[in-house]
Amino acid sequence: SPPQGYYTRRGGVGESGDFITSPEISQVFGELIGIWYISEWMAMGKPSTFQLVELGPGRGTLTEDILQVFKQLASVLSKCDVSVHLVEVSPKLGEIQAVMLTGGKVQPNPEDEPAYMKGVSKTGIPIFWYRDIQDVPPGYSFYLAHEFFDALPIHKFQRTEKGWREVLVDIDPEAPDQLRFVLSPSRTPATQNFIQPEETRDHVEVCPEAGVIVQRLASRIEKDGGAALVADYGHDGTKTDTFRGFRNHKLHDVLSAPGTADLTADVDFSYLRKMAEGRTATLGPIKQQEFLKNMGIDLRLQVLLQNSGDTATREQLLNSYDMLMNPEKMGDCFNFFALLPHHRLVHPDKKDKPESKSPLPPVAGFNELLLK
Numbered sequence: 001s002p003p004q005g006y007y008t009r010r011g012g013v014g015e016s017g018d019f020i021t022s023p024e025i026s027q028v029f030g031e032l033i034g035i036w037y038i039s040e041w042m043a044m045g046k047p048s049t050f051q052l053v054e055l056g057p058g059r060g061t062l063t064e065d066i067l068q069v070f071k072q073l074a075s076v077l078s079k080c081d082v083s084v085h086l087v088e089v090s091p092k093l094g095e096i097q098a099v100m101l102t103g104g105k106v107q108p109n110p111e112d113e114p115a116y117m118k119g120v121s122k123t124g125i126p127i128f129w130y131r132d133i134q135d136v137p138p139g140y141s142f143y144l145a146h147e148f149f150d151a152l153p154i155h156k157f158q159r160t161e162k163g164w165r166e167v168l169v170d171i172d173p174e175a176p177d178q179l180r181f182v183l184s185p186s187r188t189p190a191t192q193n194f195i196q197p198e199e200t201r202d203h204v205e206v207c208p209e210a211g212v213i214v215q216r217l218a219s220r221i222e223k224d225g226g227a228a229l230v231a232d233y234g235h236d237g238t239k240t241d242t243f244r245g246f247r248n249h250k251l252h253d254v255l256s257a258p259g260t261a262d263l264t265a266d267v268d269f270s271y272l273r274k275m276a277e278g279r280t281a282t283l284g285p286i287k288q289q290e291f292l293k294n295m296g297i298d299l300r301l302q303v304l305l306q307n308s309g310d311t312a313t314r315e316q317l318l319n320s321y322d323m324l325m326n327p328e329k330m331g332d333c334f335n336f337f338a339l340l341p342h343h344r345l346v347h348p349d350k351k352d353k354p355e356s357k358s359p360l361p362p363v364a365g366f367n368e369l370l371l372k
Contacts, residue, residue: 004259006084007090007151018262019246021147022231022330023062023286026320028304030065032295032365036064037142038073039364040227041080044344045140047225049081051141055133056148057086060097066144067101068101071123084127085115085136089300094129101127133216143217143339149267150232152209154243155190157204158183164191169255179255203240204264211275214339218279228339230272236285237270269337280339281346289331291365292324336365353360 002008022029026208041050057063061085070077084101088094089268098106106127114135115128130136156167165183172178186189194206217228235242245252247261254263271283276282284291301321308314325331345360 001259005090005260008092009259018248020249021058021061022324022334023146023332024064025060026317027065027068028297028320029292029324030062031069031300032292032297033062033144033146033231034066034069036229036295036364037144037227038069038076040142040340040344041362042076043363044225044227044341046080047140048079049083049140050226051083051085051136051139052144053085053087053133053136053141054144054146055087057088057097057294058093058147060086060100062144062146063097063234064100067121067123067125070125082125084121084125085141086127086129087131087133087136088129089131094141097129110178115307124311129162130271133213136362138220138224140224141220143221143226145213145228146231148232149210149213149230149272150234150264151262152207152213154205154207154265155194156241157191157195157206163187164195166191179258181255185334196295201238201240203244205240205268207265207268210267210272214272214275215279218276218339221341222279223339227341227344229269230337231288231334232267232337232340233333234285234335236267237268239266239268242266243281267335269335272337276339281342281344282337282339283363284337285335286337286366287327288334288336289327291336294368295365297321297325319346338363338366355364 037050037052041047052063054063060167063086067084070082084095086097088097094117098117101121102119103122106117106129108117109128110116111173114137115130117129119127121127128136145267157164158167159184164187165185166188168182168184168188169179170182172180190206195204220226221228243254243263243265245254245261245263252261254261273282304317305314308317321341323329340363344363347360
């Protein structure tokens with residue numbers, strides 16, 4: 001909602017907001033994701049241009065950390081034309097990202113341009129802002145969706161004796177200023193379209209918008225090359241009722257004071273996989289703990305600990321590592337999932353002459369990397 005929506009009014013990421021995300025906890029998180037993109041770019045033959053496209057970039061912290069990695073590895077990327085494209089609907093968050101990434105040196109674009117704002121990062125890379133992924137120009141691109149899909153709206157369904165019914169929101173007749181959940185009296189169009197015949201759960205959440213976006217990403221990757229990395233809390237088609245609200249870092253009733261809390265539902269990765277089928281290969285979901293371990297977080301932590309002189313910094317490093325990796329905290333509930341072109345995982349003619357092709361490099365994060 002443009003006037004009353006949570007993200008257009010508040011968008012509370014960070015210590016002072018309603019929820020905190022991994023990049024806000026530790027720079028190591030963003031560094032490892034930056035390395036993932038460079039590793040995939042190299043595995044795909046170092047194309048001469050690449051667009052980094054982030055969906056819902058929050059405060060811009062993750063992009064900032066990734067750009068630092070690109071700067072440190074400038075010699076590797078020297079012959080590559082890199083640009084950053086941010087898909088952000090919230091004007092307020094767009095301003096925060098602009099300050100974080102460019103120091104505020106941005107200019108609005110003319111109305112007829114697909115990007116509504118542009119600037120240059122502190123490290124010298126052009127950055128563009130868009131309201132919709134469809135506005136991002138085609139081309140070889142790496143997509144990033146970190147805690148993006150969980151914020152999209154869902155339909156909820158309940159299995160009853162009369163078959164599937166949609167869970168709807170209604171005004172409570174007992175208290176006219178309160179909302180309540182009700183079951184639809186009969187089947188709704190959504191019930192007919194979104195419930196798979198083989199569904200075994202009794203309660204299901206479906207996010208059609210996530211399906212549409214994944215299909216767009218998959219067809220872009222199939223056509224122009226690149227990859228997409230999705231990091232979010234979710235499940236593989238096993239969970240039922242996960243819809244909840246957060247305000248000031250505490251759970252909040254989703255129906256009270258709409259527009260003032262962050263609403264979220266776990267991402268169903270089995271649904272995303274179904275939506276990408278045929279166009280791209282998919283990897284994951286794997287737990288954040290496993291992905292970051294495969295990316296070498298332990299080694300990076302050791303280096304940072306050796307280089308930090310004071311106890312407070314070391315303590316902060318260890319605390320943030322624990323927050324990201326501990327199964328009780330973020331280590332198990334966050335997952336990584338990737339969309340990749342089919343040829344990245346299987347040689348097109350491998351079936352005919354299996355022995356003649358050199359093996360494809362493993363995909364970082366999803367395989368254990370043996371560090372030489």
